[in-house]
Structures are given as structure tokens and as C-alpha cells.
Amino acid sequence: MGHMDTARRVFDEIHGKNVVSWNSMLAGYVKSGDLAMAQGVFDEMPEKDVISWNSMVSGYTMARNMEQAYALFRQMPERNSASWNAMIGGYLDCGKIELARSFFDAMPQKNNVSYITMISGYSKCGRVEAAEELFGQMGERDQFLYNAMIACYAQNSRAKEALQLFNEMQKPNVNIQPDKMTLASAISACSQLGDLNFGNWIESFMKEMGIVMD
Structure with a gap:
């Protein structure tokens, strides 16, 4: 509901916070667009998992701060398809389609979201043949x-x-x-x-x- 002050008060009263509690708070700040508070929570976290890292990377990509998103992406101890897709989508939103494609090509395991994101990106800039090429690569x-x-x-x-x-x-x-x-x-x-x-x-x-x- 976007009531971050209330959420923070509840969060601060939790004894023995686990990674799920931290991730919930982090995701709330990212969703509300308060990246400064999100970064503060992220820095305080005693334990981070791939969801924590993905939240911050996604937050910076949504803010189109790809320099900071890339810096975090490089530091990630573990990445999954959501990590890569966030970077691809971020570069597409910034109009940097070649950089988006380089991340797409470098992905160790692509999923349908990866293909759909790239096809939509090519669609926006009128590169239909490039979109067709990717569509043709998908078996299922x-x-x-x-x-x-x-x-x-x-x-x-x-x-x-x-x-x-x-x-x-x-x-x-x-x-x-x-x-x-x-x-x-x-x-x-x-x-x-x-x-x-x-x-x-x-x-x-x-x-x-x-x-x-x-």
C-alpha cells in the first residue's frame, strides 16, 4: 500500500530479523522509488541472497541509472535469469539496444522472458528481422x-x-x-x-x- 513509515516501524520492532524480512523492506523502498533508503537497507543487511541483489539492480535499472546497476551486477556473488533480464530491460529502456543484446548473448541460461524482452525492444526500434531471428530460435x-x-x-x-x-x-x-x-x-x-x-x-x-x- 506504500505506507513505508508504518512498514519501517514494524520492521524495526522485529527481533531476530531473517533475510525474508530484510528483502520485504528492501523491495518496499524500491517499489516506492526511494533508492536512497533501499540502498541503506541493502548496506545494513547482515546476509544478502540473490533476491536482495536483484531488488537493488532492478531499482537502479527502473531509475535508468545503468552505471550503478552494472556496478552492482558485477559484484553479485550469484546471478539468476532475473538478474540478467533486469539488465537487459534496463538497457532497452535507455535505448541502448546493442548493450542489451550483448547481455542477452552472454546469458548462461535464457528463458522466455529474456526472448520476449529482446523482441519487444527490437519492436520499439523497428528492427523486425532481428526480432524474427530470436523468435525463430525458440523451440517451445x-x-x-x-x-x-x-x-x-x-x-x-x-x-x-x-x-x-x-x-x-x-x-x-x-x-x-x-x-x-x-x-x-x-x-x-x-x-x-x-x-x-x-x-x-x-x-x-x-x-x-x-x-x-x-
Whole structure:
């Protein structure tokens, strides 16, 4: 709820604080955007785990202070996929797509979030072919990955490819159910093409699925 003063009073009264208590306090300050207090808690922590480090790295990436985020990232005794994804997302938010890609390529183990983040980054700067390359590398694709690539096509005036991928995800061998995000991109693609029939079909599909147009 953002009541950090109250949270801090409760926190200060806890005897025998464990790492979960410290991480909760740390995450609260990061979420409220108070990085000075977050850094103070982080520095005081008698024991830090990967969640503690990730909270601070994410806080600095959200503030677009990539220099400090990178300094912490380098010091981390242990990293997981969330650590790498925070750095990738931070560099993308700052418009430094090549640095983001270098972190993506260096990741020891990539997950779907890593691919979706990079695809969305390429989409924002119009590099559709680079996004396609990453999408093609994924063997197992989920709804979120399809949504990212369909949105990339729709946002970059590649409406036909967006609808082709929309159709592909519903084929029996793929069988991934579209959600509101998928349908929003598909409607955008229909609008670009002036394809009223496909647009009407999507509207009927939404009614069948009980999805309300917002």
C-alpha cells in the first residue's frame, strides 16, 4: 500500500530479523522509488541472497541509472535469469539496444522472458528481422512469446505477417489460445489492412470466449 513509515516501524520492532524480512523492506523502498533508503537497507543487511541483489539492480535499472546497476551486477556473488533480464530491460529502456543484446548473448541460461524482452525492444526500434531471428530460435513457444511477435509485426506495419502468426498459433499442432493482448494486435492488423471480414471474425471469437472489448 506504500505506507513505508508504518512498514519501517514494524520492521524495526522485529527481533531476530531473517533475510525474508530484510528483502520485504528492501523491495518496499524500491517499489516506492526511494533508492536512497533501499540502498541503506541493502548496506545494513547482515546476509544478502540473490533476491536482495536483484531488488537493488532492478531499482537502479527502473531509475535508468545503468552505471550503478552494472556496478552492482558485477559484484553479485550469484546471478539468476532475473538478474540478467533486469539488465537487459534496463538497457532497452535507455535505448541502448546493442548493450542489451550483448547481455542477452552472454546469458548462461535464457528463458522466455529474456526472448520476449529482446523482441519487444527490437519492436520499439523497428528492427523486425532481428526480432524474427530470436523468435525463430525458440523451440517451445508460449502465448506470451506469440503475443510479443504478433505485436511486433502489428506495431511495425507488417499486418499480413501479424495475422499469419495469429492463425498459426491456433493450428492443432500449436494450439495456443489467444488472449486480450493477442486480439488487440490482431484487430490493429485488420485495421491496417482494411480487412473487415477478419475483424468481424475476431469480434465473434471474442464473444464466444467471453472476452469483453475494452
